[in-house]
Amino acid sequence: MRVGEIVTAGFLALLSLYLMWKSTELPVGYIAGQGPGGGAWPFWLSGIMLICCGFTAFNWWRENTPASRSDAPLLDAYGWKMLLFVGGGIIGFVALVSIISMYGAIAVFLFYYMWFLGRHSLWLSLLIALVTPIAMFFFFEGAMRITMPSGLPFTDPVFNVLYDIIY
Amino acid sequence: MEVLSLLADGMLLSLQPLNLMMILIGVTVGLFIGAMPGLGSVNGVAILLPVTFLVPPGSAIIFLAAIYYGAMYGGAISSITLGIPGASTAVATTFDGRPLARQGKASLALVTAALASFVGGTVANILFTLFAPILATVALSFGPPEVFALMLLAFATFVGLGGDDIPKTVFSICFGLVLGAVGFDQISGAPRLVLFDYNGFLQGIGFLVLAIGVYGIGEMFWTIEQTRGDVTTTTPKMTAKGMAADTKEATKRGWKGTMIGSFLGFFVGILPAAGATPGSLMSYGVAKMVSRRPAEFGKGHPDGVAAPEAANNSASTGSMLPMLTLGIPGSPTTAILLGGMVIWGLVPGPRLFVDETEFVWGLIGSFYISNLAAVLMNLAFIPVFIWMLRMPFTILAPMIFVLSIAGGYAATRDMFDIWLMVGFGLGAFFLRKFDYPLAPAVLAIVLGPIAEPTLRQSLLLSSGDPSIFFTRPVAGPITIIALILIFLPGIKLVRRMRDKRKEPA
Numbered sequence: 001m002r003v004g005e006i007v008t009a010g011f012l013a014l015l016s017l018y019l020m021w022k023s024t025e026l027p028v029g030y031i032a033g034q035g036p037g038g039g040a041w042p043f044w045l046s047g048i049m050l051i052c053c054g055f056t057a058f059n060w061w062r063e064n065t066p067a068s069r070s071d072a073p074l075l076d077a078y079g080w081k082m083l084l085f086v087g088g089g090i091i092g093f094v095a096l097v098s099i100i101s102m103y104g105a106i107a108v109f110l111f112y113y114m115w116f117l118g119r120h121s122l123w124l125s126l127l128i129a130l131v132t133p134i135a136m137f138f139f140f141e142g143a144m145r146i147t148m149p150s151g152l153p154f155t156d157p158v159f160n161v162l163y164d165i166i167y
Numbered sequence: 168m169e170v171l172s173l174l175a176d177g178m179l180l181s182l183q184p185l186n187l188m189m190i191l192i193g194v195t196v197g198l199f200i201g202a203m204p205g206l207g208s209v210n211g212v213a214i215l216l217p218v219t220f221l222v223p224p225g226s227a228i229i230f231l232a233a234i235y236y237g238a239m240y241g242g243a244i245s246s247i248t249l250g251i252p253g254a255s256t257a258v259a260t261t262f263d264g265r266p267l268a269r270q271g272k273a274s275l276a277l278v279t280a281a282l283a284s285f286v287g288g289t290v291a292n293i294l295f296t297l298f299a300p301i302l303a304t305v306a307l308s309f310g311p312p313e314v315f316a317l318m319l320l321a322f323a324t325f326v327g328l329g330g331d332d333i334p335k336t337v338f339s340i341c342f343g344l345v346l347g348a349v350g351f352d353q354i355s356g357a358p359r360l361v362l363f364d365y366n367g368f369l370q371g372i373g374f375l376v377l378a379i380g381v382y383g384i385g386e387m388f389w390t391i392e393q394t395r396g397d398v399t400t401t402t403p404k405m406t407a408k409g410m411a412a413d414t415k416e417a418t419k420r421g422w423k424g425t426m427i428g429s430f431l432g433f434f435v436g437i438l439p440a441a442g443a444t445p446g447s448l449m450s451y452g453v454a455k456m457v458s459r460r461p462a463e464f465g466k467g468h469p470d471g472v473a474a475p476e477a478a479n480n481s482a483s484t485g486s487m488l489p490m491l492t493l494g495i496p497g498s499p500t501t502a503i504l505l506g507g508m509v510i511w512g513l514v515p516g517p518r519l520f521v522d523e524t525e526f527v528w529g530l531i532g533s534f535y536i537s538n539l540a541a542v543l544m545n546l547a548f549i550p551v552f553i554w555m556l557r558m559p560f561t562i563l564a565p566m567i568f569v570l571s572i573a574g575g576y577a578a579t580r581d582m583f584d585i586w587l588m589v590g591f592g593l594g595a596f597f598l599r600k601f602d603y604p605l606a607p608a609v610l611a612i613v614l615g616p617i618a619e620p621t622l623r624q625s626l627l628l629s630s631g632d633p634s635i636f637f638t639r640p641v642a643g644p645i646t647i648i649a650l651i652l653i654f655l656p657g658i659k660l661v662r663r664m665r666d667k668r669k670e671p672a
Contacts, residue, residue: 067602132569
């Protein structure tokens with residue numbers, strides 16, 4: 001944790017510097033007759049962020065914060081595994097949206113999570129994975145008139161059937 | 168007396184069968200729309216606006232106001248049960264609502280939220296009825312320096328929310344404000360902070376993207392990692408006796424927050440640029456400040472749920488005031504209501520109270536009836552809402568992820584925002600590991616787009632002289648109070664460190 005805190009502060013300091021530099025694409029000073037330039041607000045706020053990172057580094061050096069005094073690892077084996085399986089599952093879910101549609105991706109993600117990670121029975125996992133996206137379709141597309149991504153053209157026959165029901 | 172007679176007429180009008188039906192349907196629909204992460208009153212009102220053309224204007228506005236009420240009540244439900252604020256107005260509700268739900272007191276949190284919302288709505292309705300024209304004039308006297316001073320006061324309350332690590336809290340506030348500045352410069356219209364020159368950033372970073380990322384995805388990672396996936400399911404009291412006990416406890420431990428939220432929320436709500444979000448946040452901050460046990464805030468104090476909930480309900484009624492009396496909408500939802508009124512042939516403004524007496528008082532009467540209907544509906548549905556918490560965590564967790572992604576898309580309609588949301592979720596998980604408070608960033612991204620233009624307009628008015636924030640009669644005291652609140656925790660911390668050093672080892 002101790003190393004992680006200073007690395008995070010360093011990363012955030014670099015981010016602050018990047019934001020300051022990016023803000024200078026617009027004027028950051030006071031323009032007579034126009035007021036503060038368009039870049040002034042983010043520039044000075046990013047400057048304060050940089051100063052805060054400096055204070056965090058000072059607190060780290062003085063071991064004032066719990067993280068700076070801790071020798072525990074940032075994540076243990078379970079934490080990394082969780083991040084890989086759950087985080088990876090979510091990234092896979094979002095990536096699938098543009099291929100098999102939002103509803104298809106929901107079905108795959110729910111099944112993956114409940115059957116593979118949650119160790120629920122195959123039937124329960126399948127039931128929830130199929131009923132939830134269908135219910136969400138009728139809520140979003142039917143009741144709320146919000147169109148979700150429908151994926152690649154091969155999903156059209158399924159959507160045509162569903163749209164025939166609501167329109 | 169004339170006001171009371173007009174109000175009685177208005178109430179009778181809103182109790183007519185058609186109007187009463189509109190209220191009941193509107194409140195129920197609003198409650199469920201508000202409870203969905205990503206959807207709020209603005210979605211409900213916008214989607215159902217065309218339906219209102221089928222009924223007379225009086226019934227139409229009553230229907231939309233009832234949706235607005237229902238959604239304000241519903242916003243607390245996802246904050247408490249799922250830990251995801253469905254709208255910016257319900258962010259502060261998560262601070263204590265979610266911890267209460269985790270302790271198995273979801274029912275107490277939901278009852279507190281419902282009762283506080285009811286009291287907030289009632290106080291606001293009374294203030295609205297009695298002082299509408301006077302308050303509209305006060306609201307109009309708020310220029311850019313006053314609004315910026317108010318925003319500064321809201322930021323000052325963030326410092327108190329963030330805990331002891333002040334540099335990390337200030338970082339979080341500034342980070343939220345910078346994220347709010349991404350997209351276009353509001354005044355010149357020039358592209359600004361288009362990060363890595365990626366065009367997706369041109370449309371800016373919305374509040375919901377950060378809020379769902381932090382509270383939906385990041386919070387779930389945190390919960391799974393901290394509890395090893397073995398989340399203790401709550402044992403909610405679903406009996407009448409349990410609800411009665413919760414009502415008693417909510418009244419006993421949440422009354423102070425309710426009172427603060429009711430009055431402060433209304434006052435902030437009537438200001439055209441402010442609205443329910445700063446109102447709920449400031450109420451939370453003030454309730455924590457005046458509490459005898461401020462350390463319990465953030466860990467599950469009923470006052471921490473009552474203050475923001477009373478405030479956001481009170482502010483939503485308050486925001487109707489500038490809309491009706493001046494024709495200035497105080498929030499996106501009231502902007503749509505205003506549009507509806509124009510379509511129905513009504514002209515909002517000072518003449519509305521004179522020319523359309525029946526319409527105005529019918530609407531005000533419906534506020535009272537809607538508020539009562541909303542609290543009854545909300546209390547009746549509490550067992551349904553807490554039933555969700557009894558689901559095994561391995562079913563609830565993927566459902567929350569799905570609601571976060573689908574709800575986030577429904578609000579922004581952009582896959583880039585969904586990727587950003589996932590990125591914010593992962594970032595929030597790691598930042599939380601190092602005790603960076605993230606609530607201030609989420610709230611700052613909402614208030615940034617209000618604060619920046621008012622600061623720039625104020626400095627333009629004063630030719631760059633910042634003393635404008637100290638010399639004006641209303642802005643001056645607010646700015647001074649805000650600065651005291653900002654520097655007070657720092658002074659306290661330095662004093663504490665000095666005392667520590669003086670102590671013999």
